[in-house]
Amino acid sequence: MLFTIFFALVAISAVDAEFDLGIGDDSDLFNFVTRPELRAPRFNVTVYDANRVTPGYWFVAPYASIVQQTQPKRYYQACQTGPAIYDGAGNLVWSGACEFRNQNTCDFRPFRSNGSDHLSAILYGWELDRKGRGIIMDSSYEVSHSINVPRAERSMNMHEMQMANDGKTAMYIIHKSDWVDISELSPFGIQEEAGWVFNIGFREVEIDTGKALFEWWALDHVPLSTSSVEIDGLDGPPPAGWNFFHMNSVDKNADGDYMISARYTDCIYKISGTDGHIIWRLGGDESSFALDAFNFSKQHDARFIEQNATTTVISFLDNASDGVNNVTSDVSTSYLVALETSVTPMVARVIRRWSRPDGHLSHARGNFQLLPNGNAFTAWSGNAYITEHAFDGDLVMEAGFASERFVTYRSYKHNFTGHPSEPPTLKAYAYGTSPATSTTVCYVSWNGATEVDSWDFYRNNSASEPIGRAQKTGFETMFQATGYYPDVYAQAISASGQVLGRSSVQLTVKSQDWQSQHTYKSQNVLSGLLTSEWPLLKSYGL
Incomplete structure (x- = not known):
């Protein structure tokens, strides 16, 4: 029996080693004494002008392959993929990878509701959670709401889940396979009268009740002939079908109208929030606007910025390629565009453009965020390659994962205040030839705490004897004190001197020499x- 167990353990180790050898080492991952299970990817960060970098945290969600397996390739061990927050120096602030079972996560971002900070994300479907779901967390990282797709729908779409109406409603993308009339495709050599089409749309729901407030489907409003991608998959069967539209974002303005980005028609649409009709099209074969000295294709992340009676300002990321179909530019670009709607014909003019600094194309994924101070924050896809430009175009910061092990669908930059419900974690070790000549070394961390300025360390005796204080450094802070302290704890201190939290008492691990x-x-x-x-x-x- 013992031999059977031994060989089983060897076999499991061999499987793990196989995944490790696919990368070679783990120097691209964080390694913490207090939280050894958290192996979040490291960032390489280059700051060109610190005075012009906008304060804020990065919200990313690393994954290796969107078609997730139980043990995907390129993983080192559990607790690497999922929602994560980093500071502007690339230090990990919070990892939710363990909490969400290493599940692929998309569109992870913060939002404000009722004066408080919250987080939202899409947990993408996989073997342990086949349909996936949207989640909303409070500032303590506890899930307060789940948004589930109806029973008849296949899964939660990965591209978008955005809160609206002060966090009372959520918009997300929906999809299904429909058997439809495809006779309009006969000029393209398709002789069949009907076929399977991957239909896509969006829905806005109430968070508390799940009630659908608005729903829109592409096939009800957009001709198949406007698609710019190869006609394929018409013979199905479901859930397959020709993915002719590929919606990847939905936004809403103060008037209650919507804006969507459809990658496979190279077009951005404004949708009436009253009856769903298309108010205008930007780009594609039937553009309502003349494009003034620019073009775009295979775009992502169209957002309303501001509007008045004559002009609507929007932003979006021009991927300019999907790696297969037409390339409309040599480099991907973030755009801020003014849509002049009071003239005939209507005109789209570029206000600002920020090109990908390395001169490459983002064939997939990505998003663009105009920060409150006018800086441009862009996720260019790949190994979470992100940049920040000043409004005038100067590159002030760029960063990316230390290896190409992972990507992220989107990245955001925001202020956020986290108050974890779990306590800080502490571990202590004694080093030296004897207790009389030893040094006690403490490591402490608090996953997700954003207000810790320093740590106070105490010996756990009747007097709670103070040992010393250390300034917080990164995710994990190390502190050492002369002497042997057999049991210790730490308190997290804010910049104003407030005690934010306290670790449990930990027995100090003694030196093996003793x-x-x-x-x-x-x-x-x-x-x-x-x-x-x-x-x-x-x-x-x-």
């Missing part, structure tokens, strides 16, 4: 007793 000395002395004493008492033992017949 243990070996103790064992050696005990053996000598026992040996001496046996030798000196041997005649007496013999006299008792022992």
Whole structure:
């Protein structure tokens, strides 16, 4: 039986090693003493002008492959993928990878509701959660709401889940396979009268009740002939079908109208929030606007910025390629565009453009965020390559994962205040040849706490004896004190001196040198007793 267990353990280790060898080492991942299970990817960060970088945290969600397996390739171990927050220096602030079982996560972002900070994300479907779901967390990282797709729908779409109406409603993308009339495709060589089409739309729902407030489907409003991608998949069967539209974002303005981005028609649409009709189209074969000295294709993340009676300002990321179909530019670009709607014909003019600094194309994923101070924050896809430009175009910061092990669908930059419900984690070790000459080294972290300025360390005795204070550094702070402190705890202190939280009391791990000395002395004493008492033992017949 023991041999069976041994060989089973060897086999499991061999499987893990196979995944490790696919990368070579784990230097691209964080490694913490207090939280060894958190192996979040590291960022390489270059700051070109610190004075012009906008304060805020990065919200990303690393994954290796969107078609997720139980043990995907390129994983080192559990707790790497899922929602994560980093600071502007690339230090991990919070990882939700363990909490959400290493599940692929998309569109992870903060939002404000009722004066408080919250988080939202899409947990993408996989073997342990086939349909996926949207989640909303409070500032303590506890899930307060789940948004589930109806039973008849296949899964939660990965692209978009945005809160609206002060967090009372949510908009997300929906999809299904429909058997439809495809006779309009006969000019493209399709002779069949009907076929399977991957229909896509969006829905706005009430968070508390799940009630659908608005729903829109592409096939009800957009001709198949406007698609710019190869006609494929018409023979199905469901859930397959020709993905002719590929919606990847939905936004809403103050008037209650919507704006969507459809990658496979190279078009951005404004949708009436009253009856769903298309108010205008930007780009594609039937553009309502003349594009003034620019073009775009395969775009992502169209957003309303501001509007008045004559002009609507929007932003979006021009991918300019999807790696297969037409390339409309040599480099991907973030755009801020003014749509002049009071002239005939209507005109779209570029206000600002920020090109990808490395000169490459983002074939998939990505988003663009205009920050409150006018800076441009862009996720260019790949290994979470992100940049920040000043409004005038100067590059002030760029960063990316330290390896190409992971990507992220989107990245955001925001202020956020986190108050974790779990306590800080502390571990302590004693080093030295004896207790009298030892040093006690403490490591402490608090996953998700954003207001910690320093840590106070105490010996756990009747007087709660203070040991010392250390300024917080990154995710995990190390502190060392001369002497041996057998049991210790730490308190998190804010910049104003407020105690934010306290770790549990931890027994200090003693030096192995002491243990070996103790064992050696005990053996000598026992040996001496046996030798000196041997005649007496013999006299008792022992």
